Amino acid sequence: MTSASPSAATNPEAIPQAVEHALDLAEAGKFAEARDALWAEIKETGHPVAHLFLADFLHRGIGGERDPLTARNLLKAAALAGSARGASLYATFAASDVDGPRNFDEAADFLVMAASLGDLASMAELAIMLTADPSQRGNRQALIEAAAMRGDGIAAWLAHQWRLESADRTVRADADVWLMYAARLGHPLAVSALRARMRPAPAQVRAPLDRFHLIPWEIIREKIVLPHTRPLPSAVVELNTPYVRSMRGLLTAEECDYLCAKGADRLEPARVGQGTLHEARTNESSTFDLMHASVLVQSLDTRIALALDAPPENGERLVLLRYLTGQAYAPHFDWLDPEASGDAAAIEAGGQRLATLITYLNADFTGGETHFVRTNAAFRGNKGDALLWSNVLPDGSVDAATEHAGRPPLSGEKYLLSKWMRDRSQAQLRP
Numbered sequence: 285m286t287s288a289s290p291s292a293a294t295n296p297e298a299i300p301q302a303v304e305h306a307l308d309l310a311e312a313g314k315f316a317e318a319r320d321a322l323w324a325e326i327k328e329t330g331h332p333v334a335h336l337f338l339a340d341f342l343h344r345g346i347g348g349e350r351d352p353l354t355a356r357n358l359l360k361a362a363a364l365a366g367s368a369r370g371a372s373l374y375a376t377f378a379a380s381d382v383d384g385p386r387n388f389d390e391a392a393d394f395l396v397m398a399a400s401l402g403d404l405a406s407m408a409e410l411a412i413m414l415t416a417d418p419s420q421r422g423n424r425q426a427l428i429e430a431a432a433m434r435g436d437g438i439a440a441w442l443a444h445q446w447r448l449e450s451a452d453r454t455v456r457a458d459a460d461v462w463l464m465y466a467a468r469l470g471h472p473l474a475v476s477a478l479r480a481r482m483r484p485a486p487a488q489v490r491a492p493l494d495r496f497h498l499i500p501w502e503i504i505r506e507k508i509v510l511p512h513t514r515p516l517p518s519a520v521v522e523l524n525t526p527y528v529r530s531m532r533g534l535l536t537a538e539e540c541d542y543l544c545a546k547g548a549d550r551l552e553p554a555r556v557g558q559g560t561l562h563e564a565r566t567n568e569s570s571t572f573d574l575m576h577a578s579v580l581v582q583s584l585d586t587r588i589a590l591a592l593d594a595p596p597e598n599g600e601r602l603v604l605l606r607y608l609t610g611q612a613y614a615p616h617f618d619w620l621d622p623e624a625s626g627d628a629a630a631i632e633a634g635g636q637r638l639a640t641l642i643t644y645l646n647a648d649f650t651g652g653e654t655h656f657v658r659t660n661a662a663f664r665g666n667k668g669d670a671l672l673w674s675n676v677l678p679d680g681s682v683d684a685a686t687e688h689a690g691r692p693p694l695s696g697e698k699y700l701l702s703k704w705m706r707d708r709s710q711a712q713l714r715p
Contacts, residue, residue, distance in 0.1 A: 296331075296332040296333070296362070296365055296366040296367040296368075296370075297332075297333065297367060297368065297369060298333065299333050300325065300329070300331050300333065300334070302321065302324070302325040302328075302329075302331075302334070303322065303325060303331065303333050303334050303337060305321060306318045306319075306321035306322045306325070306334075306337065307337070309321060310341075310346070310347075315341070315346050315347030315348075316347040316348060317347075318341070318346075318347055319338065319341050319342075319346065319347035319348055320347075322334050322337055322338040322341065323338065326338065326358075330361075330365070332361075332362035332365040332366065332367035332370055333362075333367070335358040335359065335361050335362035335365075335367075335370065336358075336359070336362050336367065336369060336370055336373065338355075338358055339354075339355040339356075339358040339359045339362075339373070340355070340575065342354050342355040342358070343355040343382075343574070343575070344575075352377075352382045352383040353383045355377070356374065356377045356378075356382070356383055359373045359374035359377055360374045360394075362374070363394055363397060363398070366401065367401070368398050368401035368402050368403035368406075369398075369403060371394045371395075371397045371398035371401060371403065371406075372394075372395070372398035372403045372405060372406045372578075373575075374394050375390075375391045375392075375393075375394035375395040375397075375398060375406070375578075375579050376391070376574065376577055376578055376579055376581075376582065377574070378390045378391040378394060378579075379391035379579045379582035379583065380574055380577070380582055381596060381597040381709075381711045382574060382711060386582065386586065386596065388510055388512070388579070388582075388583065388586075391579045391582070392505065392508060392510065392579065393505070395409060395410065395579045396410065396501055396504055396505045396508075399427070399501070399504075400499075400501045402434075402496075404431040404434055404435065404436035404439060405431075405436065405438065405578065406578075407427045407428070407430060407431040407436070407439065408427070408428060408431050408436060408438055408439040408442060408542070409542075409578055409579060409580040410427055410504055410508055411424045411425075411427040411428040411431075411439075411442070412442075412538045412539060412542050412580060413508035413509055413510065413511075413580065414427070414504070414507055414508060414509075415536060415538045416509050416514075416536075417507050417509070419507075420503075420504075420507050423499060423500065423503070423504060423507075426495040426496070426498065426499055427499060427504075428442055428443050428446070429443060429494070429495070430494050430495060430496040430499070432462070432465065432466075432469075433494050434494070434496075435469060436469070437466055437469035437470060437471030437474070437545075438471065438542070438545045438546055440462055440465045440466035440469055440471060440474070441462075441463075441466040441471045441473055441474050441541075441545045442538070442541055442542060442545060443462040443465075443466075444459050444460075444462035444463040444465075444466055444474065445538075445541045445545075446538065446541075447459035447462060448463075449537060463477060463478065464478070471545065471548070471549075472548045472549050472551075473544065473545060473548050510579075510583040511535070511536075511539060511580070511583045511584050511586075511587045512583045512584070512586035512587040512590060514587070516531070516534070516587075516590060516591055517531045517532050517533050517534060518531070519531050519591075519672075520532075522661070522663065522671075523656065523659060523661055523673075525659065525685050526656065526659070526673055526674065526683050526685040526686040527673060527674045528656065528661075528663075528671065528672070528673040529671075529672050529673070530663065530665065530669065530670065530671050530672075531591060531669065531670040531672070532665075532666075532668075532669050533668050533669065534587070534588070534591060534643055534668060534669065534670040535584065535587075535643055535645075535668040535670075535701075536668060537667055537668060539580075539584060539668070540643070540644075540645040540646065540667050540668055540699075540701075541645075542580065543581075543584070543602075543604060543645055543699075543701055544604065544645050544646065544699050546572075546576075546578070546581070546604075547570035547572065547576075547604035548570070548604075548606075550570040550571075550576065551568040551569065551570045551604070551606055552568060552569065552570070553566075553568060553569075554566075554567050554568055554569035554605065554613075564613065564614035564616065565612075565613045565614065565616075566610075566611040566612060566613075567605055567606060567607040567608075567611045567612070567613060567690065568605070568606045568607075568608075568611075569603050569604065569605050569606075569702075570603065570604040570606075571601050571602075571603050571604075572585075572601055572602045572603070572604070573601055577601075577602075581602065584602070585599065585602050585703075588602070588641055588643070588670075588701075588703050589703075589705070591641060591670065591672065592639050592641055592672060592703070592705050594638070594639065594705045595709070597709045597710060597711045598635075598705055598706050598707065598708060598709055598710060599703055599704065599705050599706070599710065600637075600703070600704040600705075600706065600710060602701055602702070602703055603701070603702045603703075604645075604699065604700075604701060604702075605642075605690075605698075605699065605700040605701070605702055606697060606698070606699055607652060607690065607692060607693055607697065607698040607699075607700075608693070608697055609649075609692070609693050609694065609695055609696065609697070610692050610693070611692055611693070612689065612690055612691060612692040613689060613690035614689055615655075615657045615687050615688065615689040616687065616688070616689070617675070617682070617684075617686060617687055617688075618637050618640045618675050618686065618688075618704060619636060619637050619675040619676060619682040619683070619686065620636055620637055621682070622636075622682070633713065634706055634708065634710055634713050635706040635707040635708040636675075636676060636680070636682075636706065636707050637675050637704045637705065637706055638674065638675055638676055638705050638706065638707050639672065639673065639674050639675055639704075639705040640672065640673055640675060640686075640702070640703070640704055640705075641670055641671070641672040641702075641703045641705070642654065642670065642671050642672075642700050642701065642702050642703070643665075643668065643669070643670045643700065643701040644664070644665040644666065644667060644668070644669050644670075644671075644698075644699075644700060645667065645668075645699035645700060645701055646667055646697070646698070646699045647666050647667045648696050649693040649694075649695060649696030649697060649698045650693065650694045650695045650696060651691055651692060651693050651694035651695070652664060652690070652691055652692065652693040652694075652698040653691045654671060654688060654689075654690060654691070655688060655689045655690075655691050656685070656686070656687070656688045657687045657688060657689060658684070658685050658687055659685065662691070673686060674686075
């Protein structure tokens with residue numbers, strides 16, 4: 285592989301003609317030819333964008349075998365050539381277990397690099413990682429506002445949420461300004477919130493000063509706190525049969541807002557079993573696969589694995605769930621049925637689902653409890669609280685007492701984060 289260099293392109297984010305040709309080939313279904321064309325462009329010019337698209341092809345196995353390690357190396361080369369997107373994607377790969385142990389130190393280094401190069405999503409992530417340090421309030425605000433004013437809808441929505449939940453009346457007064465700006469940028473949560481108020485998004489909103497040029501990146505790197513490094517809250521046993529526990533404040537309010545905002549634009553009807561739509565489940569879901577994750581998502585994933593006392597690589601991808609008023613998930617089990625042919629094949633390929641953890645991402649709804657049917661016990665946490673349970677008995681057999689249902693919200697919308705933990709590594713099974 286030829287490494288990219290800063291001289292490879294005047295603009296490391298611009299798409300050169302040769303890459304456009306490769307994408308045209310892929311659009312026509314000629315994936316192997318598209319892959320070869322991207323390799324040729326890298327060898328000829330070393331353009332960072334060719335690295336980015338080829339990394340995607342190799343990671344997902346488009347036009348040939350999957351090659352996550354080479355994909356990761358391509359992203360690193362793009363980052364070192366000055367690509368903000370390359371630095372952001374490489375940071376996410378470094379924080380994943382797709383080709384080895386998670387390396388959060390390297391991930392944080394490249395996340396800061398991505399933000400300093402102008403990657404908006406990375407700026408929003410860093411702002412959340414500064415939340416715990418009061419001395420960084422100014423840098424946190426500068427990061428989130430700069431990302432928002434440069435067009436990032438997630439950052440604008442977060443700026444709204446943080447002001448809305450502030451104890452300072454003066455700060456809260458600006459919440460609507462940011463809500464309208466987020467809606468102007470088309471973020472679905474902001475658009476939905478304005479629609480609920482029957483107010484259209486304005487054509488223009490007041491903008492603060494962009495203080496991006498004043499952000500001290502070295503200090504940011506020193507001060508960020510990755511979620512998985514924080515101490516875990518104590519677990520409280522709620523039920524012994526099935527074995528159900530709760531954890532207050534597993535995630536912060538800012539982390540909850542981020543997950544809702546990041547997954548909102550990819551919500552689609554949720555499925556059951558091996559990917560089937562069914563009337564028993566009427567809610568929506570969005571999976572944080574690697575190309576839609578981030579360093580922050582990977583760190584939260586690791587924190588949840590620690591809460592379950594399990595290796596992070598044994599977990600399925602995090603899933604955002606949304607229940608609109610009246611939507612529900614009928615009684616069901618999370619374990620895979622060894623007696624059912626489809627589930628038996630899934631167990632053979634990836635192992636049994638040993639445990640489940642759900643985190644409540646909001647609290648502004650009524651109803652919507654998690655109901656364990658056979659014990660008639662219902663639970664509902666506050667924002668950031670988690671509920672976790674074992675799906676199997678100590679001998680490894682499935683636990684029928686874990687039958688549970690997601691009750692419908694009677695008003696408002698319910699957001700959850702769901703995690704299933706298997707009994708073996710999923711690293712090579714999930715893109």
